[in-house]
Amino acid sequence: MTAPLHHAGFFGFDVFGTVVDWRSGVARAARPFLQRYGIGVDPFAFADQWRALYQPAMEQVRTGARPWVRLDVLQRENLELLLARHGADVATLAEDELADLNRAWERLDPWPDAVAGLTRIRRRFPIGTVSNSHVAGMVQLARFGGLAWDAILGAEMAHDYKPQPQVYLKSADVAGVPPHRFVLVAAHNGDLRAARACGLRTVFVPRPLEHGPGQDTDLEAEDDWDLVAGDFLELADLLGCP
Amino acid sequence: MTAPLHHAGFFGFDVFGTVVDWRSGVARAARPFLQRYGIGVDPFAFADQWRALYQPAMEQVRTGARPWVRLDVLQRENLELLLARHGADVATLAEDELADLNRAWERLDPWPDAVAGLTRIRRRFPIGTVSNSHVAGMVQLARFGGLAWDAILGAEMAHDYKPQPQVYLKSADVAGVPPHRFVLVAAHNGDLRAARACGLRTVFVPRPLEHGPGQDTDLEAEDDWDLVAGDFLELADLLGCP
Known part of the structure; x- marks a missing residue:
C-alpha cells in the first residue's frame, strides 16, 4: 500500500453504487x-x-x-x-x-464483497459514510444490509451535496482528522476528483455493474488515485487488514 | 412495557455516566x-x-x-x-x-451490562448517542468499548449543549423520527426533564456508582418517566428485545 494511507485516520465511503447495488x-x-x-x-x-x-x-x-x-x-x-x-x-x-x-x-443489497471487506477494514480504521443521502436513510440502509459504520457523515451535516467541497471538508472535520488523513473510497472518478481537490486521500473501487450490463462509465481509474482495488476485500488486503 | 415505546423509532442514549463509567x-x-x-x-x-x-x-x-x-x-x-x-x-x-x-x-469502560444490553436493543430498534461529546470522541469511545451505534447524534450537530432543547430536537430530526417516537435513555433526571419538555420519550436507568461510592444524586427516578429499568439488560427485557 502507499504510505499516506498507512496513516489514515478515517475511511469514508460513497454508498450508492460503491457499497450497495x-x-x-x-x-x-x-x-x-x-x-x-x-x-x-x-x-x-x-x-x-x-x-x-x-x-x-x-x-x-x-x-x-x-x-x-x-x-x-x-x-x-x-x-x-x-x-x-x-x-x-x-x-x-x-x-x-x-x-x-x-x-x-x-433497502439495497450491498455488493457481495462489501460487508466482509468493511468488517476487515473497520478492525483497523474508523469507517463511515460520505453519501448524499440523509442520515436517517443511511441508518436504515445500514441496518438492512448489515453494514457497521462508526459514523454517518456526508451531505446532511454540510447542508450541501457532493461534489461541493464543503461536504468532504465537513465530513473530515466532524471525523476529527485533517483532510490529508481522511480517505474517500468511491466507484466514481468524479467524486474522487472533488475529494482530492479538497486535500483528501482517494481510493477507487470499480463497480462495473452499477449501471447494469451496458455500463460505459467509471470502468477504470481515470487518475492516479492513492489506491485502486478490485473490491473491498482486495482493499482490505492492500491496507493490511486481516 | 408502556405502549408509546412499542412504537419508538429511535433510542438515543446519554453516554458519559449512562453508558460508560x-x-x-x-x-x-x-x-x-x-x-x-x-x-x-x-x-x-x-x-x-x-x-x-x-x-x-x-x-x-x-x-x-x-x-x-x-x-x-x-x-x-x-x-x-x-x-x-x-x-x-x-x-x-x-x-x-x-x-x-x-x-x-x-477510553472509558462501558458499565458491565451496557454492551450486551445495547446489542439486544439494537436488534429491534435503531440506537445512537445523544451526548454532549463531539462526534470524533464518540467514535473513538465506541471503538474502545465495543459499542455499536447506528448513528452518532447530539450536541455537535446542534452546535449547542444539552439541556438546550435544540440538541434533543435536532437529534430526533436527523434520526428521521418525530420527537414522540424518539426515546432518550439517561441516568440523569435533569437530562430526561429537558428531553420530555421537547416531547421526547424518556427512560431512566440509575447508575448509582457514576460519582463513586458516596453518590447522592440521581439514585432514583424523580418523575414518572415512560420507563425505568435497573440496567440495559432489564431495559432490553422490558422492550421485548431477546
Whole structure:
C-alpha cells in the first residue's frame, strides 16, 4: 500500500453504487408497484430514469436556487415526476405505497464483497459514510444490509451535496482528522476528483455493474488515485487488514 | 412495557455516566500522569474536579457568551485549569502527554451490562448517542468499548449543549423520527426533564456508582418517566428485545 494511507485516520465511503447495488434494489421494489398500477416500463429502466433525475435535483441545492432539503424529499419529488411521465395520475396512487417505494433506497443489497471487506477494514480504521443521502436513510440502509459504520457523515451535516467541497471538508472535520488523513473510497472518478481537490486521500473501487450490463462509465481509474482495488476485500488486503 | 415505546423509532442514549463509567476511566488515565509530575491529588478526586468544570464551560456556549466549540476543546482548557490549580506549570508539561490525558474521555469502560444490553436493543430498534461529546470522541469511545451505534447524534450537530432543547430536537430530526417516537435513555433526571419538555420519550436507568461510592444524586427516578429499568439488560427485557 502507499504510505499516506498507512496513516489514515478515517475511511469514508460513497454508498450508492460503491457499497450497495442501487439499480437492482430499486428495480426489485418498483416491479410490483409498476405491475399493480399497470405502468408499462421495465423496472430496470425505471430505476435508471429515477436515478437520472437525481443529479439535476441536487444541482438546484448546490447552486443555491433552492434551500437545503434532504435527499428523500428530492427522491420523492422525482418519483412523482417520473410516474407522471409514464402516464400515472399520481394523486390517485396510495400514499403509503408511494412512501414505501421511495424507501427502496433504504433497502439495497450491498455488493457481495462489501460487508466482509468493511468488517476487515473497520478492525483497523474508523469507517463511515460520505453519501448524499440523509442520515436517517443511511441508518436504515445500514441496518438492512448489515453494514457497521462508526459514523454517518456526508451531505446532511454540510447542508450541501457532493461534489461541493464543503461536504468532504465537513465530513473530515466532524471525523476529527485533517483532510490529508481522511480517505474517500468511491466507484466514481468524479467524486474522487472533488475529494482530492479538497486535500483528501482517494481510493477507487470499480463497480462495473452499477449501471447494469451496458455500463460505459467509471470502468477504470481515470487518475492516479492513492489506491485502486478490485473490491473491498482486495482493499482490505492492500491496507493490511486481516 | 408502556405502549408509546412499542412504537419508538429511535433510542438515543446519554453516554458519559449512562453508558460508560467516566470516573474510573479518567482516574485510571490520570494516575500515572499525576504521579509522574508529582501532582499530589487522588486520581478519583481529580476526575471529579475535572468533571465539575464541565457544566460551567458548556454554560458559556449555551448562553451565547462564547461561540460553539467542541467538548474536547473545553475539556482540554479545563484540564489545564485544574492542573494549574494543583500547582503544575502547564507550559512545562509535555504536549503529547496532555493531549493523551485529554483523550481519557475516549477510553472509558462501558458499565458491565451496557454492551450486551445495547446489542439486544439494537436488534429491534435503531440506537445512537445523544451526548454532549463531539462526534470524533464518540467514535473513538465506541471503538474502545465495543459499542455499536447506528448513528452518532447530539450536541455537535446542534452546535449547542444539552439541556438546550435544540440538541434533543435536532437529534430526533436527523434520526428521521418525530420527537414522540424518539426515546432518550439517561441516568440523569435533569437530562430526561429537558428531553420530555421537547416531547421526547424518556427512560431512566440509575447508575448509582457514576460519582463513586458516596453518590447522592440521581439514585432514583424523580418523575414518572415512560420507563425505568435497573440496567440495559432489564431495559432490553422490558422492550421485548431477546
